[in-house]
Amino acid sequence: MAAPRKRTLTRKPKDGAQPPPKEPPKPFAALDLGASAVRLVIAEGEGDAMRIIEEVARGVLIGKDTFTTGRIGQPTVEAALHALEGFRSIMDTFGVVRYRAVATSALREATNRDTVLDRIRVRTGIDVEVIDGSEENRLTYLAVRESLKSLPEIATETCLVAEVGGGSADLSTLHGGEPAHSGTYAIGSIRLRQSFAAFQGTPTHFQRLILRHIKNVIADIRRELPLDDVKHFIALGSDARLVARVLGRADSEPLSAFPRDAFLKVCSEIAVLDVDTILATHGLSLAEAETLAPALLVYSELVRATKAETITVSNATLRHGLIFDLARSEAGLGIEVFSRQVLASANAVGEKYNYDTRHARHIANLSLRLFDELRSEHGLDLRDRLLLEVAALLHDIGLFVNLRAHHKHSQYLISVAEIFGLSRDDLLVVSNIARYHRRGLPQRSHIPYMALDREAKIVVNKLGSILRLANALDADHQQKVKNIRVRPEDGVIAIEVEGAGDLTMERLAVLARSDFFQDAFGRRVIFREVTRGDSS
């Protein structure tokens, strides 16, 4: 799940070592294994009081291996291990015990990733977690959000946040400053370079070839993201920062805006240079120089696909998002504080599939009401509540495909959707909750359900049965039920329903669909119609 996993390092005790004093804040660390470098950030303090103590980077070309041969070669693994051993030592310098280490596409797509992760764990004691694109987007958004407060236009216009990494380009759109759509696309700079590595020709030819490919991918992106609406373009990543440097911005500035033409001009000037010239003029490492041109081509094509007049380059990075996230969880805050962004993104998915907004919202409200009323029964937390809400909002999107078996279509569409803040694991839970809003209950032949771990199955059972009940309470999509109360009585749960008009359909539906609830909570459900005031 996307909640920052709490991991701790065990330090070898030394003979005669003094126990460290308890009072001062303990620094925590974020590690990021990217396509061309591994990086470490160490910080201390909670929430807004967080202070970054140390930032370290070491070039390791994981992406070059993965995107060429599909696996990470031995020398690269050794280089990564060596770098992480050093990071471990630096973490020890500051007494770090809490950390989160994540790996992105370069490791995610490597066929030998599990072996590599295991070797890292054995050699350095660091547990690396492979995250998916949406978690990457969520973390990056955390870092971007801070810096964007100074840009008022973000609050009203649609913007595109784009980061071209080594393996993929991560894109998300913001509406009113909140993430709406997001997606991860396989046009990372190292991947592009390696895919066309066999090509022997002039830089211009090479560029034309890559360009054609990028354009194809952007055509696909256009189907998923409303690029035409984008008025403002926010570029992240080291290659974008280099463009900003060329345009005269100091490295220390968190944000700097450039006119579209100026940005595009620098991109096109650099993209035609050969690697040697780039090396000589821009003070980069060979690895950085090699992938600069493909990255800038992706940026400029993305800019051209939008109507953005201003390009803003931001210093925000995945690792900074990670460290903000750790600082927030230090302060006891989880993903639920981002529920607004998560729901905005879920609604955007709903819109994509022409969902019935009013029904969706109504079911969500009923589900949440049931959830809150049943708190003592289910023992779930705010994070689960959010998953329920998302499932409720999207439970009917399968209708977009077909009326028949639409719950199954919903399940599939949700499982492959990009929803801000929710990891692939989260989405699998949400999709299962949605699936069981009608028809058959979980059984052994349901592969997506069986693929969940035990804990997740229980969450699906509880939340799925709540959603199923809520859905029954709006059986004819008229939103007649105005209020409900839950009264646990001897062996049964009585649902007191306050409504307007004839509730027969709902009564019948509840009777029919409380089967799942009865399994999950071990109580029978009684439908009791009340008029206003009766229940209080």
Next chain:
Amino acid sequence: MKMKTKPRRKAQDPEIFFNRELSWLAFNSRVLEEVEEAATPLAERAKFMAIVTNNLDEFFMVRVASLKNAIAEGDTTPDSAGLSPAQQLAVVKEMAALQLKRLHQISERDVLPSLEAIGIRILDFSDLDASLRAGVVRFFKDEVQPVITPLGIDAARPFPMLPSLSLNLAVLFEPEKKDGDPRLGVVPVPAALPRLVRVPGADSTYVRLETVVLSQLSSLFPGQAVRDVSTFRVLRDAELDIDDEGGGDDFLSQVEDEVHGRRRSQVVRLDIDAKASEALLSQLVSRFPGAEPLVYRIQGPLDLRLFFQVLDLTALDSFRDPAQRAQANLVPAESADLFAVLSRRDVLLHHPYDSFETVIDFVKQAAADPQVLAIKQTLYRPASDSEVVKALVAAAESGKQVTVVVELTARFDEASNIRWARRLEDAGAHVIYGIRGLKTHAKATLVVRREPQGIRRYVHLSTGNYNEKTSRLYTDIGMLSSDEALGRDLSAFFNTITGFSDPPAMQRLTMAPMALRARILSMIERERRRAEEGQPGLIRGKMNALVDEDIIRALYAASKAGVKIKLNVRGICCLRPGLKGISENIEVVSIIDRYLEHSRIYHFWNGGDEEHYIASADWMPRNLDRRIELMTRITSKEAMERLSTILDWFFEDNQKARILEPDGTYRRRKPGKGEEPARVQMRLYEDAKGRADKLRAVPITLEPIKRDSQS
């Protein structure tokens, strides 16, 4: 078309560059002047004699050896001053001969007689009265003979590999058969014994060991007739990269590579008694493989490092520079808790005037403080019984993370280096032996401390080594601070040299070889641009050597644009000042006084937004390209003002300052009309003393001793 094998060097400009070897010889000559100076106390003169000797030895083993190697390889490429290696060697040979002659003349005519005048006699065995000889002969039988190995040389017994700097006797025997060739014998004078042997029964009277051995030849080669005998010493290619850290026996060095290892056996220089016969000399010379050594015939005793041995005699006590004590720079309560002081302000230290104890206290307190998580330090040349090393061992043993970047430089010192490096490792410290191909010359300590508000880093950055002994003889600037940017930069520095990180961008520090040269050039360039726009420009620098061609050219360009450039360069200076249209705005001064000038301070006017730096690096290609060095920007107002004052005084000295003339000669600066005599080292000492007195004047609060603090 075949490419030339030698890369083309930059255009030479004999008109605007001095040759570095000649500039070095000029420096050594300035040190020799201090001996000739009547005002220099006798003990100091004796010390300078030994230092000049030692310096010249190192110069031959490294620089002259390198010239000879270049010639052997057929290298004819001229240096920036337009001289080919062969031409350089020819001039160097002559100049060195003159210098050696001058050195030994001073010894014979002045230093030895002056010592004798106060009762310290350094004699030949043959000068001794018969009554005193017996005691010395007994010493020979008991102590010398057992460790001596006389070597007869013939077809079966080849010429031995005599160690560099060793003193020996060469003996030419009468041929066994008439018409036969005379045979050669060699007696190494034991290096393990003191060069000067106390004569039993006579106060402050010494005989030179080699003369004792010579007097007893008949017992070493019984029954052989000696035709001729002479002392000689050999200096070998030292494969060493000796840096210009100064004189004394602390001159350490680094092993370069295998190529040099092979050349090590080459004899670069042969010193032999002036009275030795040609026959003996040619016999000797023919025994050395490779190119013929440079031969110097010496009047009087060889190897005047022997004066080191008399320096500590109490008879000399009234003939020394007046004693100067290192001054306290903090009140005792502050010294006892440096972290508290440093969390409020920076502390700038100027050694030896300010006490080095503060630095040792810093490391000791860090080692003992339970809040300290980690200590990282570069150790280049710790003293043999280093307090710093002891503190680090204690810190590692108490479970702190201790990282030490050690430069195992000296062959001479390897054993002792390895010993304490191993002690550190045994204690659990992480010991790193530098970076391949780059000598770690930066001097820095980082302390990571966990405080109630969070992590805080304390730093010490310096121009000099963590060596208690040399800190009393060399002038160096150190900076203690808890500045966040400095801490972050130094953290990044250690991450880089321990191989944990790629070199990052830094704010307050600049690191060689990655960025230092470019940074210095850009600051000189900035000053030039400002001058061209009509702003006043000023660059001041104090360093040990100025050799780097790029920097010198940048300084010329700045001078042409009207930037005033004032340089205090103790040793080698390849920049030619005062040339019309090239360097007329550049002034170069060299200070030679009782302390070896070693601090590097750089100051750029920058249109009034002044920048001050201290650095471990000179402006030499070696420092900028082949070493890990650090330059630190000093930003506290108080420290900047103090650095400016220090520089001011260096350019006001009219006692020990020499001005470099456009023709390469150095002229003493004399007080002008109405000018007070000003001697910078004296002023700095007085200043430190004045500040220390002020500290003592701070009212003392009495604290009654509590019961539990007694025991």
